[in-house]
Amino acid sequence: MSRDLSDFRTVLSEDEINRALARMAHEVVERNKGASDLVILGIPSRGVPLAGRLADRVSSVDGVDVPVGALDVTMYRDDLRLRPARALERTEIPPGGVDGKVVVFVDDVLFSGRTIRAALTALDDVGRPRAVRLAVLVDRGHRELPIRADHVGKNLPTSLRESVKVLLSETDGRDAVLVGAADDVVHHADAGEAR
Amino acid sequence: MIRHLLSAADLSRSDATLLLDTTEEMLRLTEGRSVKKLPTLRGRTVVNLFFEDSTRTRTSFELAAKRLSADVINFSAKGSSVSKGESLKDTALTLAAMGADGVVVRHSASGAPYRLASSGWIDARVLNAGDGTHEHPTQALLDAFTMRRHLGDLDGRKIVIVGDVLHGRVARSNVILLNTLGARVTLVAPPTLLPLGVENWPCDVSYHLDPVLPDADAVMMLRVQRERMNAAFFPSAREYSRRYGLDARRFGLLSDEAIVLHPGPMNRGMEITADVADSERSVIVEQVSNGVCVRMAALYLMLAGADETADDVHEGAA
Known part of the structure; x- marks a missing residue:
């Protein structure tokens, strides 16, 4: 990460992230009445390692191996034409597919809700799950669409002038959730880094 | 981009x-x-x-x-x-x-x-x-993509391209792109089918196919356009096939991992024999x-x- 994060304050430490994920794993199992028929799909980029961690914890809670994968939404985004074309990220649907399963999307930050809308559209082309749920590490508010999360690590009221950074050891070398001033004045939620 | x-x-x-x-x-x-x-x-x-x-x-x-x-x-x-x-x-x-x-x-x-x-x-x-x-260019990209899938990173890989380089845009685009990606290309063709100035291309040139095959990671056979045969670029189809065609004997000179490509459409029996085109290491259908x-x-x-x-x-x- 090229940006200097020294002005950012930590809102979730490594331990707190671990505890939040452990609680979310229990919630997922409770809500689903077990871990059977679950498919956990991370949304790139940081949703993917989070999905892996959540799946590990769900598996250890219920003793069943939960299929885990990734769903890239780049080509389904509604702001595709507003920026230069972006590199695609990996989509990896587990071999059993999603038909008739309960899919749990995992993302790092829930903000405008537009990424999740794109993910729902992308999932249409993959199959027809029985239900779709959403687990996010941080819900920072400012929704622009009627979308909400089923499992939240931390509700974090923010201003649009703030930026939320999720750091994960898999991608950034350490675990932390930070809040600081946004790079530019943000006109709308969608212009933030974490959408 | x-x-x-x-x-x-x-x-x-x-x-x-x-x-x-x-x-x-x-x-x-x-x-x-x-x-x-x-x-x-x-x-x-x-x-x-x-x-x-x-x-x-x-x-x-x-x-x-x-x-x-x-x-x-x-x-x-x-x-x-x-x-x-x-x-x-x-x-x-x-x-x-x-x-x-x-x-x-x-x-x-x-x-x-x-x-x-x-x-x-x-x-x-x-x-x-x-x-x-x-x-x-898109042909060169699909060739490079097919090679990368089988060989991994193309940096330092040895690619042999055989056939009509003079009239073939595929050869030129491939030489440029493969060179950009770090691969080493050798063109093999009769002197009459090499363009003027090919010595300045970022590749090696050989008039003989046999010596370059054992080291190759991939061999790409180019189509010999029938209309060229009457224009005296080579004496006869049979002679071309004998000197530059990829047949079972030459296929045997390749290493066990080497792959065979062809941009299509093929002249079976001319630049490539049917058994080579249909072999396991031919990726011609995959290219499509x-x-x-x-x-x-x-x-x-x-x-x-x-x-x-x-x-x-x-x-x-x-």
Whole structure:
């Protein structure tokens, strides 16, 4: 990460992230009445390692191996034409597919809700799950669409002038959730880094 | 990313790698799923402007654009206004008036796509689908992609390209792109089928096939166009086949991991024997399916986003 994060304050430490994920794993199992028929799909980029961690914890809670994968939404985004074309990220649907399963999307930050809308559209082309749920590490508010999360690590009221950074050891070398001033004045939620 | 895809020489190593990585994802997205269509280019219009017949390349581009939900118009020279004497400029102005966002051009004149892209006649992105004896960049990209899938990173790999380099745009684009990606290319052809100045190309040249085969990681056989046979580029089809054809004996000289490519259409028995073309290490059919994905990647990267300079568009959309 090229940006200097020294002005950012930590809102979730490594331990707190671990505890939040452990609680979310229990919630997922409770809500689903077990871990059977679950498919956990991370949304790139940081949703993917989070999905892996959540799946590990769900598996250890219920003793069943939960299929885990990734769903890239780049080509389904509604702001595709507003920026230069972006590199695609990996989509990896587990071999059993999603038909008739309960899919749990995992993302790092829930903000405008537009990424999740794109993910729902992308999932249409993959199959027809029985239900779709959403687990996010941080819900920072400012929704622009009627979308909400089923499992939240931390509700974090923010201003649009703030930026939320999720750091994960898999991608950034350490675990932390930070809040600081946004790079530019943000006109709308969608212009933030974490959408 | 570049604005138009006119030449393999326009691609930096990072551009080429982005195209190949995007192709990889396109392949994953279309392989083995019920809906092979992506909504990405919905509402965009792609025109296939083919002044030269090429069913394979046109179909491949058409399928690629349709898989990305673009509207596709096929405009071929035969039976169109072009056969009535319309100039390239007037054709371009017509397409511009129809609101084409992307134009895929195949033309018998080298440089026609460049003319179209740089003339200011049309605002659309231009993709070169083969111009004269100049270039065929998407073919080179699909060849490189196929090789990368089998060989891994192409850096330091040894690639042998055999056949008509003089008239073949495929060879030129491949030499340029493979060199960009760090591979070492050897061209093998009779002296009459090598272009003037080939010694300045970033590759080795050999008149003999046998000595270069044992070291090769991939061998690409180019089609010998039948119309060349009467023009005294080589004495007879049989002699060409004997000296430069890939038969079972030569196939045996290759290492066990080496792969065989051919851009098609093949002349079985001429530059490649049937048993080699159908062998396990022939990836010729795979090249066709990879071609669709490479063209999807190119269309996506050139047409899906805003211009890199269009920051104001983003601001205004808020």
